[in-house]
Structures are given as C-alpha cells and as structure tokens.
Amino acid sequence: MLELKSVDAGYGTFQALFGINLDVRAGEAVGVIGPNGAGKTTLMRVISGLIRPAKGSITMEGHDVVATPAHRIVDLGIAHVPENRRLFPRLTVDDNLKMGAYMPGARAKYAERLEFVFDLFPRMKERRSQMAGTLSGGEQQMCAIGRALMSDPKLLLLDEPSAGLAPVVVQQVFELVKRIRASGLTVLIVEQNVQQVLKVVDRAYLLEAGTIRASGTSEEMMKTDTIKQAYLGV
Amino acid sequence: MQAFLDIFDIYLLEAVVNGILLGGVLALLALGLNLIFGVIDVTWICYAELVMIGMYGMYYMVQAFGLPYWVAAPIAILLVAGLGALLHYLVIEPLLTAPPINQLLATGGVLFILQSFATVAFGIDFRNLGIRLPVLAIGDMHFSYSRLLAFVAALIGMLAVYFFMTRTYTGTAIRAISQDRQIMSLMGVDTKRIYLITSALGGALAGLAACLLVLQYDVHPFVGLSFGPITFLICVLGGLGNFVGGFIAAFVFAEIISLGGLFADLEWGYVLAFAFFIVMMFIRPAGLLARRS
Numbered sequence: 001m002l003e004l005k006s007v008d009a010g011y012g013t014f015q016a017l018f019g020i021n022l023d024v025r026a027g028e029a030v031g032v033i034g035p036n037g038a039g040k041t042t043l044m045r046v047i048s049g050l051i052r053p054a055k056g057s058i059t060m061e062g063h064d065v066v067a068t069p070a071h072r073i074v075d076l077g078i079a080h081v082p083e084n085r086r087l088f089p090r091l092t093v094d095d096n097l098k099m100g101a102y103m104p105g106a107r108a109k110y111a112e113r114l115e116f117v118f119d120l121f122p123r124m125k126e127r128r129s130q131m132a133g134t135l136s137g138g139e140q141q142m143c144a145i146g147r148a149l150m151s152d153p154k155l156l157l158l159d160e161p162s163a164g165l166a167p168v169v170v171q172q173v174f175e176l177v178k179r180i181r182a183s184g185l186t187v188l189i190v191e192q193n194v195q196q197v198l199k200v201v202d203r204a205y206l207l208e209a210g211t212i213r214a215s216g217t218s219e220e221m222m223k224t225d226t227i228k229q230a231y232l233g234v
Numbered sequence: 235m236q237a238f239l240d241i242f243d244i245y246l247l248e249a250v251v252n253g254i255l256l257g258g259v260l261a262l263l264a265l266g267l268n269l270i271f272g273v274i275d276v277t278w279i280c281y282a283e284l285v286m287i288g289m290y291g292m293y294y295m296v297q298a299f300g301l302p303y304w305v306a307a308p309i310a311i312l313l314v315a316g317l318g319a320l321l322h323y324l325v326i327e328p329l330l331t332a333p334p335i336n337q338l339l340a341t342g343g344v345l346f347i348l349q350s351f352a353t354v355a356f357g358i359d360f361r362n363l364g365i366r367l368p369v370l371a372i373g374d375m376h377f378s379y380s381r382l383l384a385f386v387a388a389l390i391g392m393l394a395v396y397f398f399m400t401r402t403y404t405g406t407a408i409r410a411i412s413q414d415r416q417i418m419s420l421m422g423v424d425t426k427r428i429y430l431i432t433s434a435l436g437g438a439l440a441g442l443a444a445c446l447l448v449l450q451y452d453v454h455p456f457v458g459l460s461f462g463p464i465t466f467l468i469c470v471l472g473g474l475g476n477f478v479g480g481f482i483a484a485f486v487f488a489e490i491i492s493l494g495g496l497f498a499d500l501e502w503g504y505v506l507a508f509a510f511f512i513v514m515m516f517i518r519p520a521g522l523l524a525r526r527s
Contacts, residue, residue: 048419048420049419050416050417050419050420069424070419071418071419071421071422071423071424071425072422073419074419074420074421074422075422079420080420082417082420086414086417088409088410088413088414089413090409090413091406091409091410091413095406095409095410098403098406099406099407099410099421099423100421102403102407102421102422102423103421103422106422107403147421148420151421151422
C-alpha cells in the first residue's frame, strides 16, 4: 500500500533521514520504534507531505506521493495524526472534526463519517460543542484521531499517540488503536513506548539516528537482543 | 412616546442613537481589518484606502454611467474584493515570511500609491453621488436615512460574515488557519487559497463600507484618513484579531465621538476618543477583551 524507497529528508542543512526503505501492506499495523531524535516524526511528516524528501520515492497505492501537492495527499487516503495532537484549541470538537472532512470527497460522506467517529468515541459526542483546548489529554487524542478518521482514510499515521498521557490513559489509547485496526484500517504508528506498541502491531521497524537498524514481526523484534536491552529493559 | 422623550434630554438621546448608528459602520470596518490580521497575521495599513477606491467606484458608476445605486453597490463590493485579493497576491504573499515591519511598510507604501493614484486619476475635487436621502424625525430628534441604512446594512454584512465563518467549510478553515497554519495541509486545505479568499472577504467588507459611507461623505483622495486611523484604534482597543472585542470597541468609540461632539465641536469628540484610547492602552494594553494566555 505505502512504499518508501531510499528516502532522504531533513530540515535545511540538517539531514534527519538517510536512505529509508519501508513498506506497509493493506490491512497491516506497522510500528516504527526508536529513541528520541531518531527521525520518527520526520518520517511521518515526509509521508504526509509536511516536509518533502530530498531524495527517494514514496508511493501510496501506486500514486507518487512526492509529486502530489501537500494538501492533496490526504486525498490519496493518508491521514496523519500529528505529534502533540495539534487540535485547533479554540474550535469546538465538532468544528475540529469538520476540518478533518474538508476535502470534497469527505464532505459528501460527512454524516456517515461523523457517526463512525462517534461510535468509536462516544465521549466525543458528549463533548461536541466544547472547545478542543479544554478537553483532557486522552480526549484530545480521541479528537485528533477522530479528525483524521473523518477523511475516510485507508492509511492512518499515528505519531506518538501515548506521549504526555497518564499511564491509565496510555492503556486506553492502545485499546483504541486495536479498535481502529479492527475496523479495517491500515495503521503506521510511531512510538517510544516500545513494549506497548509491539503488542498492537504486526511488524515493526527500529529507527536509530535516521536509518532503519532492524525490522521484523513483533515477536521477532521482542526477541532481538538490542531491542530487549535498550527498549524493553529486560 | 412623547412622555418618554420628555424625561430625557432630547439632544443627548439623539447623540446616543447617532453614536450607535456610527458604531455599526465602524464595526464593519474593524471586522474587515481584524479578519485580515487575525487570519493572515498582517496589518493592512491601506485598508481605508480600499474604501476610498470603492467610494470612487460608486461615484463613477452612479454619476458617470448613470447606474442605479442598487446595481452599482454589488459591483463596487466585488471590485474592492478583487482589489483585496490582488493586494494579497502581489504584496502580502511574497512577504508572508518577512519581518512584520516589512509587511507594514509595504502596505503603507500601497496606501500612498492608492492616494497618489486617486489624485492623478480622479483629481482632488470633493465629489458626491448627488443622492440625498430624507431625514427621519422622531419627536424633536432627527436621524438621516443614510445613517440608518448604513447601520442596518453593516449589521447584515457582519451577520453574513458570522454565518459564513461558522457554517461553511471554508469559513471554518479560515478560523482554523489562524490557530495552526502548519498543519492545514493535513486537512487537505490549500492555505494559499484560503488566504486569497480571506483577503477578498476583507476587501468585500471594505467595499460594503464604501457603498454606505459614500451616501454620507464626499469622496476625495484623502478620505481614507477620516476612517483609517480610527479603525486601527478600534481594532487595537478591542485586541487585534479579536472580532468581538473590535465590535464592542467600535461602539465605545462611536459613542465617545458622538457624545463628545454633542458637548463641544465634533472635532472634540475625536480628541476625546483618541485620549481615551491612550489611557486604555495604559490600563489594558492587550485590548478590552485580551485573550488570557
């Protein structure tokens, strides 16, 4: 579904990603793990077009993502839940969700998508006329994921969904990821919480210093010595 | 009605009502400027000069081409809307990432260009539509229909903007973009397009103001100076970019001008308004309705 081939990317003269090869198949949940500053967020941003790659190719179901204007990439079926959620704090939950359905194709399905999101997150229905900035951390994460789902994506990019949340809420967020998967979506998730994320994904990549150091199924990754020592603490 | 009117000083009441009527148009101007500032983060110093161009547009359409006022008004609104979009495309967009002072100077340059252009193209004569609307008399009070019309039309214009901003996808995107412009592409929003639409909307409001003001004032190349500075003070007093604050501040200013003009000359009303502004800047530097951070 999504394929990255030898992608280089960075900010100005600073290069954050070096020759990334990565693929996500339809229906899969794939994790990208690694330490702070490894380039995980940059990887997400380069897929959704927030930054453009210096080199390499990115394709989504055969469409050239690099050649697509940034604001059209969502039309290819890629929805990005950015780091720190990035809700519009002084818009209501309803208006935030509405922004997720901005593209003409999504507008036509607005009512149907809204029902889907409210089914997934009944809490959002209760909070719909509340300003997004006044939601709790977990609710904001639901709203951010809901906003991304409003575009009826095929591939959901989740950037550190557990960041800044209380441990009990982190559990809920990973439960959500499972439910989103169950609804048939393909998920690419970036996480520092390695132990948790390996429980919900099929495969994972280890990203360190801007390069892919290892990849494999969740079971394989959990058994890898370097990951065990550095990330799982066993 | 007469008994009620006897209780109050009739001239005071007339001044209060006239202040409210003036406030409507000032609020319309402030909304346009606030919209541009709040969304694009740029101050159009030349905003009142767009109004001036719109007034000339009305003058020529009505006087030279003999179009009825009601036909000329929508054309003038579209004309100034186009001018607003053009201003954004030619001047603001290349300077979007420039320091604010450069943007300010550039729109200041446009102010002088428009004034000079008007002087060369239209001359320095004072011109008017030659339309004199009747005066409405209630008891001993007199209100001009042109002011009443301006007030009602300004309110309708502001209401239309409100519904556009809250009910449509584009309006919601305009509000969203002012809160987080980096991630707009993730929503599928083309920020360049939204900026152009916002600029056209700001221009359209200036055009509407022009249609209303041209009924009350003569047009000349420097007529913008009569509305420009006061519009800025209103926006700053209300908190730049704060729509509700600007709305309230417009009526506060209008009442000060109108009531000050009642007790002394009209010019004193303006002096009082500006003095009030300076005092308020010491008390509430971030504006009447400063957003708590």
